Amino acid sequence: MIDLNNYRVVELSANFESTVYRLDTSVDEGAPDVYNLPWYLEDQINPDDSSIEQLVGHEAGDPVWPIPPSGHHGSHIQLGIGHNDNWSDLPDGMLGLWEMPIDTYYGEAAVCFFDDLKGEPILPEHLGNVQKGDIVLMGSPHADDSPWIDGDTAYWLAEEMKIKMLAVGVPGIGWETKMKEPEPDNCPTHRAMTGNNIPIAYPLSNIESLTQERVFFMSMPLNVEQMEGTWIRAIAIEDV
Amino acid sequence: MFSLEGLKPVDLSPRLKARSYLVDGTLLEGNTDPNGKPWVMREGRFTGDNSLFKLYAAPPGGDEVWSQERQSTHHGVHIQGGGGHISHWSGAPDDMKGLWEMPAKTFMGPAAVCNLKNLKPLAAIERGDYPAGRVNEGDPCGVKIMPEHLTHVEKGDVVLLASPFEDLERPWLSAETCSWLVLDRQIKMLGIGPGILWQYLQKAAAPGNSPVKRVLLGANVPIVQPLVNIDKLTKDRVFYVSLPLRMTKMEASFTRAIAFEEA
Numbered sequence: 001m002i003d004l005n006n007y008r009v010v011e012l013s014a015n016f017e018s019t020v021y022r023l024d025t026s027v028d029e030g031a032p033d034v035y036n037l038p039w040y041l042e043d044q045i046n047p048d049d050s051s052i053e054q055l056v057g058h059e060a061g062d063p064v065w066p067i068p069p070s071g072h073h074g075s076h077i078q079l080g081i082g083h084n085d086n087w088s089d090l091p092d093g094m095l096g097l098w099e100m101p102i103d104t105y106y107g108e109a110a111v112c113f114f115d116d117l118k119g120e121p122i123l124p125e126h127l128g129n130v131q132k133g134d135i136v137l138m139g140s141p142h143a144d145d146s147p148w149i150d151g152d153t154a155y156w157l158a159e160e161m162k163i164k165m166l167a168v169g170v171p172g173i174g175w176e177t178k179m180k181e182p183e184p185d186n187c188p189t190h191r192a193m194t195g196n197n198i199p200i201a202y203p204l205s206n207i208e209s210l211t212q213e214r215v216f217f218m219s220m221p222l223n224v225e226q227m228e229g230t231w232i233r234a235i236a237i238e239d240v
Numbered sequence: 241m242f243s244l245e246g247l248k249p250v251d252l253s254p255r256l257k258a259r260s261y262l263v264d265g266t267l268l269e270g271n272t273d274p275n276g277k278p279w280v281m282r283e284g285r286f287t288g289d290n291s292l293f294k295l296y297a298a299p300p301g302g303d304e305v306w307s308q309e310r311q312s313t314h315h316g317v318h319i320q321g322g323g324g325h326i327s328h329w330s331g332a333p334d335d336m337k338g339l340w341e342m343p344a345k346t347f348m349g350p351a352a353v354c355n356l357k358n359l360k361p362l363a364a365i366e367r368g369d370y371p372a373g374r375v376n377e378g379d380p381c382g383v384k385i386m387p388e389h390l391t392h393v394e395k396g397d398v399v400l401l402a403s404p405f406e407d408l409e410r411p412w413l414s415a416e417t418c419s420w421l422v423l424d425r426q427i428k429m430l431g432i433g434p435g436i437l438w439q440y441l442q443k444a445a446a447p448g449n450s451p452v453k454r455v456l457l458g459a460n461v462p463i464v465q466p467l468v469n470i471d472k473l474t475k476d477r478v479f480y481v482s483l484p485l486r487m488t489k490m491e492a493s494f495t496r497a498i499a500f501e502e503a
Binding site for chain 2: 072083098180224
């Protein structure tokens with residue numbers, strides 16, 4: 001049996017600071033995620049046993065988001081069905097997160113941290129440590145002038161390297177481009193990944209704290225049919 | 241490198257089917273979790289790239305399966321700690337932690353699989369012999385789970401409990417056995433599947449109420465439920481993972497519970 005004492009678990013989901021509305025009407029302030037999306041909770045009493053069961057969302061709302069959150073708040077994972085299968089020219093055979101085998105969501109990962117790549121496209125030659133079938137973890141220290149995934153690179157990862165999952169640190173990586181281009185030239189990373197049933201996990205953090213080029217990565221979606229994106233707790237496991 | 245190669249994943253999270261209100265007006269029917277709770281969502285469109293998303297929300301005012309717009313953190317399989325959940329109870333320990341204050345390793349590790357199919361119901365010896373119900377002398381009632389029923393639980397384990405019994409015939413977890421799990425076995429998490437009575441005395445006066453929650457959560461041992469498929473596990477010991485989300489101050493969290501067993 002696996003002995004966890006031999007391994008270091010590295011948190012790759014950023015701490016998401018909830019804003020909590022308390023029973024006594026006080027508010028514990030939180031902080032939004034990197035996309036400025038909030039996470040609101042409201043304490044309520046469960047009448048069965050007088051414990052507190054929090055409601056997700058708050059009636060006070062938020063200037064940038066309606067009352068309850070979507071599955072895309074904080075670190076999350078997404079796939080095509082229910083998400084971008086309304087776009088034209090995507091292939092047949094796309095799947096939802098809930099239709100993928102469980103082992104899609106864990107396995108060996110290549111850590112690609114781009115110290116020296118600032119404001120430039122990420123090309124296959126920058127990804128020499130990626131092996132076929134890998135999960136690919138990308139990050140950089142460049143929050144303002146981030147390297148970005150070139151569309152051709154996205155297709156190279158999806159179709160030549162047949163990666164199993166793309167996991168992206170944000171800020172640090174511009175993982176999507178051409179969001180406002182007319183279809184079918186829009187969002188090449190989305191298209192390359194979801195069109196090939198490769199889930200995308202983001203926004204992640206802490207990738208810079210990984211000490212090894214290859215790690216074990218895990219980010220399980222919730223087991224909910226019709227959720228095109230679900231919140232995740234992403235971890236990497238390294239040898240001590 | 242850490243690896244799960246050669247281990248078979250077994251999903252212990254029940255499959256939920258979201259009741260989904262789509263932007264085109266379609267309603268996709270859903271199901272409920274083993275506790276009877278639905279999962280209701282409303283679709284929206286992201287103008288940034290014309291992709292779709294779903295809110296974790298029923299229509300304003302609720303619908304016929306959920307009576308309000310918002311849902312709680314206790315829908316579907318979820319994990320709960322004491323902090324923020326029972327910390328307002330009289331007599332709860334001061335050092336009780338919330339899920340967000342526990343390290344990730346709390347939520348994963350070797351697990352003892354305790355499918356208590358041999359704990360067949362007994363006839364009640366006296367009236368009130370079962371904590372959850374008004375059983376009369378001679379009625380069938382569930383057996384109190386004792387340490388001798390849990391002999392393969394090792395120190396530091398996650399413990400997965402289930403049985404095939406229903407209602408008043410379910411074996412039940414006592415405060416004494418919970419204390420043994422905490423103090424002697426030093427378990428790090430309890431996973432509860434079908435057929436186990438663990439919530440009772442919920443309306444008793446403090447500190448006599450909800451003994452299982454008090455003992456386990458009070459000792460910073462999280463509880464994850466409602467699990468399924470524990471009866472499908474073929475080994476007594478598995479590697480188990482169910483991480484909570486990383487939201488601070490969230491007293492309970494949705495989770496995906498997976499057991500990995502040798503093939």
